[in-house]
Ligand SMILES: CC(=O)N[C@H]1[C@@H](OP(=O)(O)OP(=O)(O)OC[C@H]2O[C@@H](n3ccc(=O)[nH]c3=O)[C@H](O)[C@@H]2O)O[C@H](CO)[C@@H](O)[C@@H]1O
């Protein structure tokens with residue numbers, strides 16, 4: 537495949553305003569939830585990203601009508617539901633696995649092809665499969681995907697081995713129309729989970745959050761439609777704040793509430809960033825330079841794994857040795873060689889540095905990094921391996937001396953809202969070809 541490429545010239549400090557919309561993952565998951573309703577649903581503040589097109593095409597194939605108008609998406613569930621997600625969608629994103637529960641409710645059977653998403657670890661779907669079996673579904677794993685069948689899902693008790701975001705969503709989407717009560721223990725608590733649960737509650741679901749990562753769902757007979765406006769993408773918001781800091785500039789991010797960024801704002805403040813925060817925007821600058829830090833990624837409310845890649849580039853510009861311990865995905869540091877090729881002084885280790893041992897100690901996975909700053913980065917010719925690593929490559933190119941060529945731009949376009957326009961507005965000398 538010939539992919540688009542971006543050419544980036546040194547541009548100096550990035551300054552200005554960026555507005556973020558709902559997150560790519562949140563939009564897709566609300567679209568899947570809308571399949572459960574017997575009336576239309578509308579989602580507002582949706583971004584222009586490749587992910588939405590992929591999910592919309594899947595839903596259209598299953599019999600849901602998807603209408604887009606500006607930042608609004610309306611979903612009209614069809615009377616007849618096609619239970620098979622076409623194999624043409626194999627590997628395009630991770631959303632099909634979330635469709636199993638809704639398809640079982642609507643059609644009594646389902647097939648979803650193998651899911652993809654970013655190549656940042658093994659990313660098995662065993663928690664999803666085990667959960668659906670606990671609801672009484674007959675699930676068969678095939679070489680090309682997953683088949684499932686169930687006359688009626690029945691509420692159950694599920695303890696997730698790890699607070700997986702996707703598996704928690706699978707359980708929510710299966711439980712809301714299941715017969716009886718479902719209790720999820722060790723559930724994920726990311727803001728996207730809350731946002732999805734609120735949407736389902738508007739559709740008529742009975743969901744309560746209990747202490748200690750427990751969610752209780754009482755199944756109902758029918759869900760209606762709902763309308764919502766998505767909260768701003770916390771990954772994108774953080775990434776643009778870092779774009780300002782790493783280049784010695786100052787970016788003001790609109791559209792993402794402070795409560796979605798509590799942990800990383802404090803991380804950046806400890807590194808020397810100064811913040812101005814209002815109800816409408818957040819702005820960060822570091823006029824006196826940046827200090828190093830030790831950060832460990834974690835489930836919410838910890839420091840999210842998706843914030844890790846821009847932080848790594850920021851570490852290269854902090855004055856001293858920083859440490860990063862990635863505990864969510866075993867292979868999320870796979871992009872480091874690209875930064876090294878641009879002059880970043882980063883060493884990766886298979887031990888758990890800068891925090892307690894995680895699931896990956898003793899596995900040989902190279903999931904910790906030590907970063908020496910301040911490094912002079914030089915322009916490079918880099919292929920983006922995934923969405924968040926793609927953004928980090930843009931940041932490295934923005935800081936580098938000399939021009940850079942970035943390939944694999946479709947990764948960024950899968951999830952960032954109009955990135956070329958946003959970066960150009962901030963003053964980045966970016967040519968898209
Ligand atoms: C489409 C989407 O929403 N993607 C997000 C979602 O991914 P996703 O939902 O795929 O991530 P999970 O929270 O499920 O994964 C967390 C960990 O659990 C493991 N696991 C998960 C499920 C399973 O059945 N078995 C298993 O072992 C994964 O390999 C990983 O090590 O949450 C991640 C963690 O916040 C984010 O980085 C992704 O951007």
Ligand SMILES: C=C(OP(=O)(O)O)C(=O)O
Nearest residue numbers: 629630653654842923924
């Ligand atoms: C890992 C991500 O996405 P996905 O799960 O869709 O691969 C991400 O958004 O950072």
